[in-house]
Amino acid sequence: MNAVVDTDPIVQEEKHPARKTFSYNPNKVAHNLDKLGLGYFSPIARLIGNDEPAKQIREILENTFLPLMAFAVFVAVWWISSFYVVSDSTKIPSPDETWRAWGGMVEFAQAEKLKEVEYYKANEERALSMEQKAADAAAGGDATKAERYTGLAEKFRTKIYQGATTFFDQIWISLITIVVGFSCSTLLGVPIGILCGVSKKINIALNPLIQLFKPVSPLAWFPIVFVFTTWGIEQPPSTSIWQRALWTSAGVVTLCSIWPTLINTAVAVASIDKDFLNVAKVLKMGWFQKIWKIILPSALPLIFTGLRLSIGVGWMVLVASDMMAQNQGLGKFVWDMYQNGDTQSTAQIIIAVFFIGAIGFLLDRIMLVCQRLVTFEEQNI
């Protein structure tokens, strides 16, 4: 264990009840389901295999109805509070108002699609009128004018529609932003973490900086990242998805989410079993080979724990950084709706909260599966 890293490795408790009966098929299926983060279905798999059916049925019922009951209580509390949490300028929308707001959002997205169709229709008309002018000019013997009008007609035909960004576009942009931000934090965090773990000197040098920057809020990083992206990134045309604001937002995500990856990697590398390193010595492995063949594989489980925490932090700060950077993601949606100041807009924010939560949960599940796939003790089952 490296003495300089004063933070404990951030390990999450995972329950993997050890299965002793390897030959039993339904158990294997159930276990694999657990591993994939689909633990809910494992009693069903066992039930199919007739493994303690009474116990499985009880488990299925519990897993289904307890959460449903909690959700019902939540909705009831929400519904009641919508009558009481009312001020002059604002109120908590009721669950059914929220449901209607969701309908409005879908309608808006559909209307936007229709507008796109109409736009192309209208531009086709403009193109036709230009062609008419071209024909008129050609008949009048003005070839240059005719050519110009033909060119303009062509331009109208090739125009791209730039409509309002819908909620669904914004989810998409947010996902792209988190992927970019998280990839950067992984590509930076893992190598720096390995260096810190391998070399005590590097660790001593970097540790104060890491401890200093780790607790900084995304809102504080934003203005600094903004300066860098403004300086370093050429603004693409507005139809491109790679807007400067997206890079700024992704940059903030990187700066806030890099720390768990970096620290966990450093600790994992520093605490590798000395026997493994001795093996490397015996085999006369080179430095790079040692890292690739010995250190990285044995550090992987802890690194993935760090990555999973990183993506969680990244998703959490994304909403704030989107707001600041005006990146067209979910944070911008929340901010715009907040500014609209309609009761319906609060309802739409609640919809966004559910989506943010659900996507965050999904991202966490994906990382959990990755994490379990690289954890050794599970692999021989």
Added chain:
Amino acid sequence: MKHRLTILLAAAVSVLTTLAHADLLDVEKDILKFGFIKLTDCAPIVIAKEKGFFDDEGLSVELEAQGNWKELLNRVITGDLDGAHMLAGQPIGATVGFGTSAHVLTAYSLDYNGNGITVSNGLWEEMKPGIPKDSDGKVIHPVTADSLKPIAMKAKSEGSKLKMGMVFPVSTHNYEIRYWLAAAGISPGYYFDPATDQRDIAGFLNSDIELSVTPPPQMPQTLEAGTISGYCVGEPWNQQAVFKKIGVPVTTNYDIWKNNPEKVFGVSAEWAEKNPNTWIAVTKALIRAGHWLDASWENRDEAAKILSQPNYVGAPYEVIKNSMTGTFEFEPEVDVRKMEDFNVFFRYNASYPYYSDAVWFLTQMVRWGQLTEQQSDSWYDQVAKKIYRPDIYIKAVAELIDDGEFEEADFSAAYEAQTSGGYKPPNSDFIDGNTYDGTKPNEYIKSFNIGLK
């Protein structure tokens, strides 16, 4: 030939009622992104997009709501945005280097008037006894800050100054609420004190009350939270307070200064240099939109519907409609008044960028110490000419007349302004009756009792 064209057009199924017969300009950039703040006076930009006026010019435009004025200006300067809905003071403030420094231009004035000063219910109850009323017991307009003065002074002597909000240091709102307060002898505070050579970026020096910045959409919430007890803001955020019964508008900026310049369409000088034809084409579309907005109250009603969409202003249609269709509600449900000129987009030559409007903002920047140097009258003229570009406006007008979209008579006021040098004649349509002559800024600055000279 003409006939065939008409038949062709009529036969085609189209969503557009009018198609420009425009001889299109060769635009340098045809995919554009403009920014706006959620306020009803972004209407000309929204209408130009929704009615296809930009498309008629061969421009594909995306509109994006911005978080606050500072960010909007930053993004125009860095080129993230091709242009934006701006406070009239923003291009001027930026160009003379107060706050963010960059050369920003405008060729189109988006609107006149459209702001109001709203106070909390509590403050209104305190003010109301001191306001003159007519025989029906209705408050006589314009309401001055005279009845506010004893309240503000009492609060000051008790050690906690009255707090009010405005939207940006170089915004019309800041200068208007200051004008209104100062006209009643209340010092709104200075950004610079020549006696001690002290500067204060918040503008609190020697003040009787505290004026601070709050983004427009947050005004009602901030008022309800009690952080401020009054504010000056554009629509729909005054009517929103009325609608939610959390405040009472006491006056509008129409009463403070009749037909005062409010927002402009700003672009960076760098952008303008690279895209001269695009700038004219954009101005053409905006002129058509402004004209459309002032053509009928039905159009205004339609505009209120469009603006209430969540991607534009997003406030409820009823709230936006209130001020957009010629009425203004003061005391909730009690005092609704007809105010046809509350928002003006085109009438009174509202979209022409007058130099005298730019100069007025400069005089107020000097008055409150945002600009600290003494300047000659010719400096004001030069700065105004550096920022305001009526020549672009007139080029756009000429194109529109060429296209057959308008008659020359529709723009007689603009041509008259252009030939007479771009300055409005001296007028005294202010709440304190003071006369403003844009050609004599120094004399004007000296005419105020409260203010640096």
